[in-house]
Amino acid sequence: xxxxxxxxxxxxxxxxxxxxxxxxxxxxxxxxxxxxxxxxxxxxxxxxxxxxxxxxxxxxxxxxxxxxxxxxxxxxxxxxxxxxxxxxxxxxxxxxxxxxxxxxxxxxxxxxxxxxxxxxxxxxxxxxxxxxxxxxxxxxxxxxxxxxxxxxxxxxxxxxx
Amino acid sequence: xxxxxxxxxxxxxxxxxxxxxxxxxxxxxxxxxxxxxxxxxxxxxxxxxxxxxxxxxxxxxxxxxxxxxxxxxxxxxxxxxxxxxxxxxxxxxxxxxxxxxxxxxxxxxxxxxxxxxxxxxxxxxxxxxxxxxxxxxxxxxxxxxxxxxxxxxxxxxxxxxxxxxxxxxxxxxxxxxxxxxxxxxxxxxxxxxxxxxxxxxxxxxxxxxxxxxxxxxxxxxxxxxxxxxxxxxxxxxxxxxxxxxxxxxxxxxxxxxxxxxxxxxxxxxxxxxxxxxxxxxxxxxxxxxxxxxxxxxxxxxxxxxxxxxxxxxxxxxxxxxxxxxxxxxxxxxxxxxxxxxxxxxxxxxxxxxxxxxxxxxxxxxxxxxxxxxxxxxxxxxxxxxxxxxxxxxxxxxxxxxxxxxxxxxxxxxxxxxxxxxxxxx
Numbered sequence: 001x002x003x004x005x006x007x008x009x010x011x012x013x014x015x016x017x018x019x020x021x022x023x024x025x026x027x028x029x030x031x032x033x034x035x036x037x038x039x040x041x042x043x044x045x046x047x048x049x050x051x052x053x054x055x056x057x058x059x060x061x062x063x064x065x066x067x068x069x070x071x072x073x074x075x076x077x078x079x080x081x082x083x084x085x086x087x088x089x090x091x092x093x094x095x096x097x098x099x100x101x102x103x104x105x106x107x108x109x110x111x112x113x114x115x116x117x118x119x120x121x122x123x124x125x126x127x128x129x130x131x132x133x134x135x136x137x138x139x140x141x142x143x144x145x146x147x148x149x150x151x152x153x154x155x156x157x158x159x160x161x
Numbered sequence: 162x163x164x165x166x167x168x169x170x171x172x173x174x175x176x177x178x179x180x181x182x183x184x185x186x187x188x189x190x191x192x193x194x195x196x197x198x199x200x201x202x203x204x205x206x207x208x209x210x211x212x213x214x215x216x217x218x219x220x221x222x223x224x225x226x227x228x229x230x231x232x233x234x235x236x237x238x239x240x241x242x243x244x245x246x247x248x249x250x251x252x253x254x255x256x257x258x259x260x261x262x263x264x265x266x267x268x269x270x271x272x273x274x275x276x277x278x279x280x281x282x283x284x285x286x287x288x289x290x291x292x293x294x295x296x297x298x299x300x301x302x303x304x305x306x307x308x309x310x311x312x313x314x315x316x317x318x319x320x321x322x323x324x325x326x327x328x329x330x331x332x333x334x335x336x337x338x339x340x341x342x343x344x345x346x347x348x349x350x351x352x353x354x355x356x357x358x359x360x361x362x363x364x365x366x367x368x369x370x371x372x373x374x375x376x377x378x379x380x381x382x383x384x385x386x387x388x389x390x391x392x393x394x395x396x397x398x399x400x401x402x403x404x405x406x407x408x409x410x411x412x413x414x415x416x417x418x419x420x421x422x423x424x425x426x427x428x429x430x431x432x433x434x435x436x437x438x439x440x441x442x443x444x445x446x447x448x449x450x451x452x453x454x455x456x457x458x459x460x461x462x463x464x465x466x467x468x469x470x471x472x473x474x475x476x477x478x479x480x481x482x483x484x485x486x487x488x489x490x491x492x493x494x495x496x497x498x499x500x501x502x503x504x505x506x507x508x509x510x511x512x513x514x515x516x517x518x519x520x521x522x523x524x525x526x527x528x529x530x531x532x533x534x535x536x537x538x539x540x541x542x543x544x545x546x547x548x549x550x551x552x553x554x555x556x557x558x559x560x561x562x563x564x565x566x567x568x569x570x571x572x573x574x575x576x577x578x579x580x581x582x583x584x585x586x
Contacts, residue, residue, distance in 0.1 A: 015430065015433070018433045018437070019426075019429045019430055019433045022221060022225075022429060022432060022433045022436070023429055025218075025221075026222065026225065026404060026407055029218065029222070029400060029401065029403075029404040030404045030405075030407070030408055032401070033397065033401045033404055033405065036401075037396075037397075047215050050215070050218055050400075051213050051214070051215055051218065052213075054212075054217075054218055054221060054436070054440075055209070055212055055213060055440075057221075057433060057436070057437075058212065058436055058437050058440040058441065059437075060437075061433045061434055061436065061437025061438075062181075062437045062438075062441050064433075064434060064437065065434045065437045065438045066179065068434060070434050070435075070437075070438050071179035071180065071181065071438050071441075072179065072180045072181075072438060072442065072492045072537075073174070073177055073178065073179045073180055074174055074175060074177060074534075074535060075177045076175065076534065077175055077176060077177065078176075078177045089176055089177060092176060093176065093177055093178055096173065096178055096182065096186070097178065097179065097182055100182050100185055100186060100189075103189075104185065104204070104205070104208075107200070107201045107204060107205055108204075108205035108208070108209075110201060111201070111202060111205040111206060112205070114202075130209075130213075131205070131209055134205055134208060134209055
């Protein structure tokens with residue numbers, strides 16, 4: 001089992017989960033529209049669940065978007081310098097994204113755990129649960145960036161799915 | 162603190178770090194100057210609360226609906242309709258480009274998607290008709306600016322969520338400025354076609370041909386009316402309107418038998434990835450916005466603009482100028498997220514209407530999509546037209562100038578934006 005296999009499996013897992021949550025979210029909002037306007041009775045938890053759902057979907061898609069190089073960035077300097085400087089810049093990019101992902105994962109885990117005594121208004125669940133999607137998302141980003149390495153040979157395209 | 166934030170942001174963005182990471186880094190540096198112990202609580206809290214909004218749920222839904230309509234081939238029908246209407250005129254394909262962008266605006270709302278879709282189809286055809294490549298690519302990029310102004314508009318949803326302004330009013334307010342911008346580019350194309358002596362290669366479509374094109378594109382043309390009317394008349398919220406338009410696009414795709422399961426999956430994947438890139442920027446911008454508010458930047462700006470506060474138009478002009486230059490250096494969503502909370506209290510205190518301000522900021526941010534050095538539409542247009550980016554940057558300025566003139570009209574005549582909301586309210 002090599003690193004490419006692990007990376008591809010993780011990528012598929014994150015993307016599939018993210019897309020599934022997004023699809024369920026669309027169905028949930030359609031269901032709430034149906035119940036509100038046809039049955040005159042809208043479930044009070046649907047707004048909150050769809051908000052938490054989209055945050056979870058976004059946090060998982062973030063790591064897939066990174067691997068796909070879809071995040072917005074400027075590559076002026078990178079494209080204007082010679083190969084050795086370009087490699088240095090790539091190394092810096094890799095290190096910074098890793099460091100920020102790890103730091104964010106750590107502080108958001110701490111913050112999520114600190115919310116354990118608070119409950120959400122409609123669903124009545126601990127606020128830790130939706131908040132955990134942030135450290136999980138940054139954790140996923142950390143592992144994807146780590147496995148991809150500073151000098152990826154090619155993008156892990158959606159085609160591989 | 163502000164200087165440290167700006168330097169950290171600029172250095173890292175120039176080194177190719179993804180924008181949302183740059184914003185997080187800048188906020189970490191900002192907290193170092195304020196109180197670093199706050200960072201451990203405020204950074205995750207602001208990140209989460211920045212995207213924990215039901216109003217923002219409309220964004221993935223409108224993106225998904227646009228992707229579904231593109232996958233179903235509905236949008237290509239819009240180009241055929243535009244071609245049958247104006248394709249036979251002198252410089253016809255230039256007009257087709259602009260009119261298609263107006264039609265696309267009601268379906269897609271994304272300028273970059275518009276540039277990509279229209280550019281790959283129309284730029285090669287325009288070259289054959291005698292247009293220079295740089296002009297054809299420039300017109301494609303510039304006319305796509307209409308997309309985020311005519312509803313549905315992601316920028317307007319963001320502005321509304323930040324300022325508690327009515328999305329319905331903003332959508333209505335964007336209609337005339339969007340058409341004005343389209344009209345300005347049509348005039349520009351008329352002058353260019355006359356000057357260069359371009360002849361149309363298309364024959365005038367018969368009435369039957371126009372009606373057939375209209376029939377096939379009608380499902381896509383109806384979409385913006387469903388969105389705007391359902392919100393304006395209070396039937397549904399913007400998010401629910403997004404869900405309805407998704408259902409509409411799905412039903413159309415199934416009825417037309419043009420939407421396979423694989424196309425549906427690809428549309429979902431594209432939506433998830435694009436939403437992921439947009440939402441993390443919104444979330445990361447929320448942290449920096451909080452820091453700027455904590456540092457009392459809006460108050461300082463208000464004090465600086467105090468001498469001009471009696472004249473809302475001057476205030477709008479100054480804010481537009483600042484937005485224009487910041488928009489040149491920043492990605493549009495983050496610029497909107499950072500500037501709106503700072504500008505809104507200043508403008509409202511000067512008597513500017515919040516809906517008018519929303520449209521002006523949206524147009525400013527949108528113009529930044531074609532200004533060097535970070536105009537995303539210019540990059541896309543250069544890529545699909547296969548010309549050097551430096552050549553694109555040189556040739557884009559006349560289009561920027563036309564857009565600025567249209568923007569000045571919008572600033573100087575608030576009734577252009579406020580008339581439709583006042584009629585429906």
